[in-house]
Amino acid sequence: MTKRRLAARDLARRTTLPRGPRPSSIARVAGIDYLDLDQHLGYALRRAQVAAFDAFHRATAGAGITRPRFTALVILQANPGITQTTLGDVLGTARSGAMLLTDWLEGQGLAERRHRSDDGRAWGLYLTGKGQRLIERLRRRVRAYDRRFAARIDARERRELLRVLEKLAR
């Protein structure tokens, strides 16, 4: 244990399961003129994304799992030993956020920090057995809900959509 683990963290406070804002979906209100709002890619993307998030939310209901937490678990599953900084890069958040997230995962017994022999500053992050089991179950559920959500469009549209979204996200 180096110094940085000595400080007793208030894990309890950070372990609170988020009630979270219900994502719901952004319904179109009758009688309202939206002008050209739907012609904006940004607006259209956001509406679709909120709807998708709703499906995700139902898939992970009760597990206290949020979007970044799910992503983190997937990344940890596929990249054992990753550092917090890299995790933050993947999630697109600051280092400090990745640390809070890691604290939560550790507090839940889903992941653990292990010292790296090659770098005394960094931790290697690993899923625990519990974390492994949880993410496998969650991935099945999320995939299922994603498929159900995607049922609104056909297979070709879905393929095209993913292709175009990737071009936009780059």
Place this chain on the structure above:
Amino acid sequence: MTKRRLAARDLARRTTLPRGPRPSSIARVAGIDYLDLDQHLGYALRRAQVAAFDAFHRATAGAGITRPRFTALVILQANPGITQTTLGDVLGTARSGAMLLTDWLEGQGLAERRHRSDDGRAWGLYLTGKGQRLIERLRRRVRAYDRRFAARIDARERRELLRVLEKLAR
């Protein structure tokens, strides 16, 4: 002035321009295994949406305008006299949020509340001249940035994308 306007609001506090979290974009990190994350519509939509928000953010830089504020201005422009509750419905947020938003718009001199003759409870919301000028300028800028962002795909892809996104958002 009915009672509900009498309470002196701390407009100053709410008038603060948001520094806001820089949206940036969620870059793909080299050497990391993402598993099937990109196959999830939700994940792909989110990445694209963050990228789009980045374009929006650049378009509205310096004006203190956030996404919901922009939407509110557009909606007010096209639907003068709308109530706060309806505005909240359009934005997909709670009434209290719509009120805070309205407070901000009013504090900035962009919109104003006027009594409705038909309903003593509700306010009708209207853009001021300043708000009118701002939203017209902003819409031009946002459209331009949206076009620039959309340049990553061709016209047919864009049309298809909007069509498919609409199906998903419903």
Place this chain on the structure above:
DNA sequence: CGACATTGTTATATAGGACTACAATCGCCG
């Protein structure tokens, strides 16, 4: 008129971040 619903409002709580400063450690360069 009286019960109930709706509107705006206020107060409160919380998640989710960013940002900064700091100590330990690494890596490089002279």
Place this chain on the structure above:
DNA sequence: CGGCGATTGTAGTCCTATATAACAATGTCG
């Protein structure tokens, strides 16, 4: 090999965007 800048995790602070609940004023409808 010794020192200095860069990097990592950490702690502390701050802020935004939300939601929720309780409330008074007002509307609606039986």
